[in-house]
Amino acid sequence: MDQNLKGWYTERSPMWPGQALSLQVKQVLHEKQSPFQKIQVLESTHYGKMLVLDGAIQFTERDEASYQEMITFLPINSHPRPKKVLIVGGGDGGVARELAKHPLVEEIVQCEIDADVIEACKTFVPSLGCGFSNPKLVLHTGDGAEFLEKTEEKFDVIITDASDPVVGVDEENTKDGPAASLFNEDYYSRMKHKLADGGILCCQGESMWLHAKLISRLVKNCRKIFPVVEYAYTCTPTYPSGQIGFILCSKNLATNFREPVTVWDDEKANELSLKYYNAELHRASFVMPTFMKNTLREVS
Numbered sequence: 001m002d003q004n005l006k007g008w009y010t011e012r013s014p015m016w017p018g019q020a021l022s023l024q025v026k027q028v029l030h031e032k033q034s035p036f037q038k039i040q041v042l043e044s045t046h047y048g049k050m051l052v053l054d055g056a057i058q059f060t061e062r063d064e065a066s067y068q069e070m071i072t073f074l075p076i077n078s079h080p081r082p083k084k085v086l087i088v089g090g091g092d093g094g095v096a097r098e099l100a101k102h103p104l105v106e107e108i109v110q111c112e113i114d115a116d117v118i119e120a121c122k123t124f125v126p127s128l129g130c131g132f133s134n135p136k137l138v139l140h141t142g143d144g145a146e147f148l149e150k151t152e153e154k155f156d157v158i159i160t161d162a163s164d165p166v167v168g169v170d171e172e173n174t175k176d177g178p179a180a181s182l183f184n185e186d187y188y189s190r191m192k193h194k195l196a197d198g199g200i201l202c203c204q205g206e207s208m209w210l211h212a213k214l215i216s217r218l219v220k221n222c223r224k225i226f227p228v229v230e231y232a233y234t235c236t237p238t239y240p241s242g243q244i245g246f247i248l249c250s251k252n253l254a255t256n257f258r259e260p261v262t263v264w265d266d267e268k269a270n271e272l273s274l275k276y277y278n279a280e281l282h283r284a285s286f287v288m289p290t291f292m293k294n295t296l297r298e299v300s
Contacts, residue, residue: 007024007025008022008023008024008025009023009025009044011023011240013240015056015210015211015240016241019240021057021238023042023044023047023050023057023060024044025044026045027042028040028041028042029041029042029043030123030124032116034115034116034117036114036116037053037054037114037117038052038053038055039052039116039117040053041120041124041125044060046062047060047061047063047238048060048061049061049125049127051121051125053117057238057239058092059094059238061127062238063236063237063238064092064094064128065275065276066235066275066276067094067234067239067244068094068095068098068128069098069275069276069277070232070234070246070276070277070285071159071161071202071234072095072159073277073282074202074232074248074282074285075159075201075202076104076105076157077261077262077282078248078250078255078256078257078261079157079198079199079261080261081104082102082104082105082156082200083104083105083106083107084107084109084155084156085099085105085107085108085155085157085158085159086108086109086111086153086157086159086194087099087109087111087112087159087160088110088111088144088148088158088159088161089144089160089162089204090112090159090161091112091113091118092117092128092129092131093118093122093128093129093130094131094161095131096108096110096131096132097128097130097131097134099136099159100137101273101274104262105136106136107138108134108136108137108138109140109155110138110140111140111141111142111143112139112140112141112144113143115141118141145187145190148194151194153194154195154196155194155196156195157199157200158195158199158202159201160191160201160202161204162204185225188225188226188249192225198250198252198255199250199252200248200249200250200251200255201248202246203246203247204244204246205218205245205246205247206245207241207245208231208233208243208245208292208295209241209243210241212292212295215295216296216298216299219231219247219296220299222247222249223300226250226251227251227252227253228249228252228253229248230247230248230257230258231246231286231292232245232246232285233245233246234276234285246285257286258283259283264278264279266278
């Protein structure tokens with residue numbers, strides 16, 4: 001735990017230079033160096049338990065639903081028959097937890113590179129780790145890009161829930177993180193080949209406030225591969241800038257990500273224990289501020 005301010009955890013990263021986020025912490029529940037990254041599970045005073053990987057906050061219990069539900073239901077509710085879904089990453093279990101709620105999802109396959117992250121969340125954050133106990137789930141541990149290359153399976157939807165591609169404590173001390181291979185054009189091409197007819201994918205797409213150039217490069221590359229590409233976002237207070245985005249692609253030219261094909265009323269949303277996602281937010285997540293509209297227009 002960062003001790004610059006006693007009792008507080010301070011997040012710094014070269015991915016968001018010139019800013020930091022501090023959360024007050026009661027105790028360190030778990031700390032381990034895995035073969036891939038440093039894993040910490042902390043209990044905060046106001047945001048519940050939190051997972052930190054290589055110094056970057058991955059979730060807090062207080063606001064995790066804004067990310068987990070949106071990365072799951074933006075693509076799932078844009079597909080008319082999302083029976084078989086692949087998760088790449090998602091070692092905290094949150095996406096698997098949300099997918100299992102959807103009545104049309106029959107099979108969930110997941111490939112997470114770091115088994116130690118899975119075990120940490122199952123043990124110390126069962127509110128997310130419970131996702132691994134669902135009978136719909138088939139779990140593999142290993143590199144997601146390699147899994148896509150080797151598997152013969154086809155999927156209706158692929159969701160890539162990846163950490164940031166670059167890690168480090170400052171701009172002079174950086175290295176590629178475990179998820180670096182999930183942010184290049186080759187990875188998106190591999191996903192396309194593993195999508196069934198009409199298949200859809202959704203990938204963690206960073207923050208428009210901090211990574212507009214990275215986002216525009218990803219969108220440009222995806223438009224070389226897919227006929228339909230969109231960028232959406234959600235608001236998560238404990239992520240850098242309070243916002244994080246998603247790259248959505250479809251093999252089906254008729255896909256309209258901005259209008260969900262599955263719409264739940266408030267009664268159904270409560271029945272599914274949703275905290276954040278609804279059809280109105282689905283539609284609104286594609287409405288961009290002017291600067292980002294201009295950025296995306298340049299690569300259209």
